[in-house]
Amino acid sequence: MSDSSRDTPDGAGWGPEDRGDYRQLMPRQVEKLSWLDPRLLWRARNGVLASWFGDPTGGTRNRWVEQRRTAGAPADAVIRRDDPDHFSFMVIGDTGEGDDPQYAVVPGFLKAGEGTKFAVLASDVVYPVGSTDEYGTKFFRPYRDYQAPIYAIPGNHDWYEDLQGFMRVFCEAPPLAPRPAPRRLTPAWLRSLLWHTARTPDEQRLAEARTLRAAPAQQSVQPGPYWALDAGPVRIIGIDTGLLGTLDAEQGRWLREVSTGPAPKILVTGSPLYVDGEHHPCAIEGGGTVDDIVRDPAHHYVAAIGGDIHNYQRYPVPVDGRTIQYVVAGGGGAFMHATHTIPRVGIARVTEEDFRCYPLRGDSLAFYSRLYGRRLRMRRFFTLTEAEATAVVAERLGITPTRAQGQPVRLTARIRLVAALLGAGRRTERRARFRLPVRKAYTQLFSPGSATYSPPFFKCFLRLDVTPDSIRLRCFSATGNRRAEVEPPVEDEVTIPLR
Secondary structure (H helix, E strand, O other): OOOOOOOOHHHHOOOOOOEOOHHHHOOOOOOOOOOOOHHHHHHOOHHHHHHHHOOOHHHHHHHHHHHHHHOOOOOOOEEEOOOOOOEEEEEEEOOOOOOHHHHHHHHHHHHHOOOOOEEEEEOOOOOOOOOHHHHHHHHHOOOOOOOOOEEEEOOOHHHHHOOHHHHHHHHOOOOOOOOOOOOOOOHHHHHHHHOOOOOOOOHHHHHHHHHHHOOHHHOOOOOOOOEEEEEOOEEEEEEOOOOOOOEOHHHHHHHHHHOOOOOOEEEEEOOOOEEOOEEOOOEEOOOOEHHHHHHOHHHOEEEEEEOOOOOEEEEEEEEOOEEEEEEEEOOOOOOOOOOOOOOOOEEOOEEOOOOEEEOOHHHHHHHHHHHHHHHOOOHHHHOOOHHHHHHHHHHHHOOOOOOOOOOOOOOOHHHHHHHHHOOOOOOOOOOOOOOOOOOHHHHHHHOHHHOOOOOOOOEEEEEEEEOOOEEEEEEEEEOOEHHHHHOOOEEEEEEEEOO
16 A cells, blocks of 8 residues: 555655656646636626525525426435445545546546445536536546446535536436516515526537446436435435535425434535534524534434535544544545644544544645745745645644654744744634635635646545445545555545444
């Protein structure tokens, strides 16, 4: 097995570049998204409009679900598979930018995914707005050699065209009939004036794309944007958190129903419940939260896996004498969200010693120091080596470096200043007087506009091996280097008891 980032700098991808073969999988021409492009931001405006004038996704979602039920989908939205008691499946989140980082994940994903029964794609299948015409290069082509079904839950980007592409590809659903025009001078009417709607898809282009995953073993049809899947001894439940990260009342009622029963359960969601050292329980319209349902001992949840944030995090939360593994798994291909901004973890009785993340905070800080140095044309000032970044993060958090260091690093005033400016986490949430936008604003704007197209990429995906007694969850990394393609490194591993 290859060294991981927890073992050596080379395992993190900092060694001499030996780029993998992933580029052979890519189309000749690749569109490089820039979230600093006003035209792209305008296309992706629906999330902002929903927050200003009211979120219509609950009503639209219910129309999609009703359409699928009328077409014969099971009323309980449960997919019943004939898997043995011992089986494996993959989870990969936030994949579809269609560029180097997404395709760099594919060789390792195929290698680690050998023998698995299916995969679950958690959030944001296609960027920037979930267009049907982009599924060819951002879904069908990269996963054409994965010889098993892929189920998916949508993310907010898939909703930017009212879920038309997602429902067409994963549910074989025709477009919805147009809704009646809202009453004039209401918030809904104002929203409709600016709402981005889906373009008519190119049918020939979609048909050609489908041929890339046309093998019988690869086929599946979902009952809708949210579903439950019975596989072997476990039930996997995928929920759709729409544009703003909440559940409508009807989906909340369904979630409570499918969560009953003694089977161990895994939740897959587009909005992680624990992330960046914070708790986001996910509100349900009409009252209650998703995490209330997950924590209820009568429901037997053992894990909750969320996309949306583009890295890996794990919080083993003690709940009533048991442990629920809360996982962030959004590192499947899109730009990387920083981990070095996460403060020292101390939440829900999870300590820094219990917490795991990928990339390691030091590697994240080193990555973004290079990025800021390049963007601001101040490379000599901003750029930190991986050893310097690891040492200064350890100092600021008051922890032992995760990766053993070679020669001791002398921390200079420049190193400490760069770490502070880039928002490196502290022992507490005390705010610096001035820092560059690396947390809230950075997540929303600068980070998406700063994707890199050469290794290391710090991407990741999960493999879960299920038995009647336990689930073995492993996080594999994809750096874009050849060694990670041949033997994907394991960045984290935990065994979850089922009995």
